[in-house]
Amino acid sequence: MGKIRIGIFGFGKTGKVVANEFLNDSLFTLAWVVRKGQNDHHKYASRLLGYEFDAGEIFSIEDIDDNFFIERPVDALVDFSDSTGIYLYKKAAEAGIPIISAISKYEQEEMNLIKSYAKLTSVLYSPNITLGINVLMVAAQILQKIAPHADIEIVEEHFKGKKEVSGTAKRIANVLSLNEEEHLNSIRVGGIVGRHEIIFGMPNQTIRLYHESISRAAFGQGAIFAVKYLIGQPPGMYTMETIIAEMFRQNIPVY
Numbered sequence: 107m108g109k110i111r112i113g114i115f116g117f118g119k120t121g122k123v124v125a126n127e128f129l130n131d132s133l134f135t136l137a138w139v140v141r142k143g144q145n146d147h148h149k150y151a152s153r154l155l156g157y158e159f160d161a162g163e164i165f166s167i168e169d170i171d172d173n174f175f176i177e178r179p180v181d182a183l184v185d186f187s188d189s190t191g192i193y194l195y196k197k198a199a200e201a202g203i204p205i206i207s208a209i210s211k212y213e214q215e216e217m218n219l220i221k222s223y224a225k226l227t228s229v230l231y232s233p234n235i236t237l238g239i240n241v242l243m244v245a246a247q248i249l250q251k252i253a254p255h256a257d258i259e260i261v262e263e264h265f266k267g268k269k270e271v272s273g274t275a276k277r278i279a280n281v282l283s284l285n286e287e288e289h290l291n292s293i294r295v296g297g298i299v300g301r302h303e304i305i306f307g308m309p310n311q312t313i314r315l316y317h318e319s320i321s322r323a324a325f326g327q328g329a330i331f332a333v334k335y336l337i338g339q340p341p342g343m344y345t346m347e348t349i350i351a352e353m354f355r356q357n358i359p360v361y
């Protein structure tokens with residue numbers, strides 16, 4: 107079997123590290139990268155990341171036309187751009203290319219669009235694609251059932267420049283039926299990659315579940331896991347949480 111061809115949207119703080127993880131994995135070949143501007147146009151992501159071979163030619167959004175995805179076929183498209191990226195790959199969905207979107211904040215319009223793509227191809231959408239945070243999210247829901255009267259607070263910490271509230275924290279609030287305004291606490295300092303903590307407060311004890319991404323490579327590894335899962339799946343909407351929840355189901359009988 108040939109290598110799995112990957113196209114990436116976004117070549118910023120995270121896209122670059124994600125590209126590097128795919129370049130480092132012999133199962134994959136990085137076909138192209140699309141970014142917003144003209145920086146490094148037609149250069150190779152591989153060269154820019156220090157490799158001595160050509161892979162991942164860099165395109166700008168101006169290059170995307172109706173034939174882009176036909177002329178440059180890939181086996182999966184991975185999106186670490188921003189909420190506008192999704193408007194550019196309808197043709198990829200129509201061509202049946204599996205799509206992984208890691209964008210942390212979509213408005214309703216973009217959510218509707220991604221759902222429409224899921225009718226055409228397999229789509230995995232996850233505001234936090236790390237394996238660990240999804241394990242934590244499933245564990246938190248189990249804990250909430252075991253201790254339904256615990257007070258619960260969510261604390262999310264990110265780098266100073268992150269403007270929006272963590273999409274992961276909002277998702278955690280949602281699955282635990284907590285009001286975001288009341289129970290979500292955000293901290294922006296220095297260069298924290300991403301840390302989420304769920305505090306369960308009870309009268310005589312406190313349980314803290316936390317996950318920390320110590321390198322953006324965690325997002326690349328999550329994307330690799332997601333691609334491997336998604337290829338070959340029928341059209342539909344998938345999430346990391348449901349994949350991990352299934353793993354919980356299969357591995358719960360530890361005693």
Ligand SMILES: NC(=O)C1=CN([C@@H]2O[C@H](COP(=O)(O)OP(=O)(O)OC[C@H]3O[C@@H](n4cnc5c(N)ncnc54)[C@H](OP(=O)(O)O)[C@@H]3O)[C@@H](O)[C@H]2O)C=CC1
Binds near residue numbers: 143145194
């Ligand atoms: N789900 C997850 O696990 C994670 C999600 N994220 C999310 O990924 C996204 C990117 O994060 P980050 O790398 O830090 O952001 P950056 O601002 O550092 O980079 C954004 C990149 O996207 C490119 N871009 C912007 N608009 C488009 C577009 N329409 N089409 C193609 N490329 C575009 C930019 O291009 P140019 O360089 O030309 O300006 C840039 O390369 C954010 O939404 C972030 O929250 C981040 C980490 C983990």
Ligand SMILES: O=C(O)C1=N[C@H](C(=O)O)C[C@H](O)C1
Binds near residue numbers: 210268301319
């Ligand atoms: O912007 C980021 O970087 C991250 N965003 C995600 C979020 O908003 O939850 C996930 C991750 O922690 C990094």
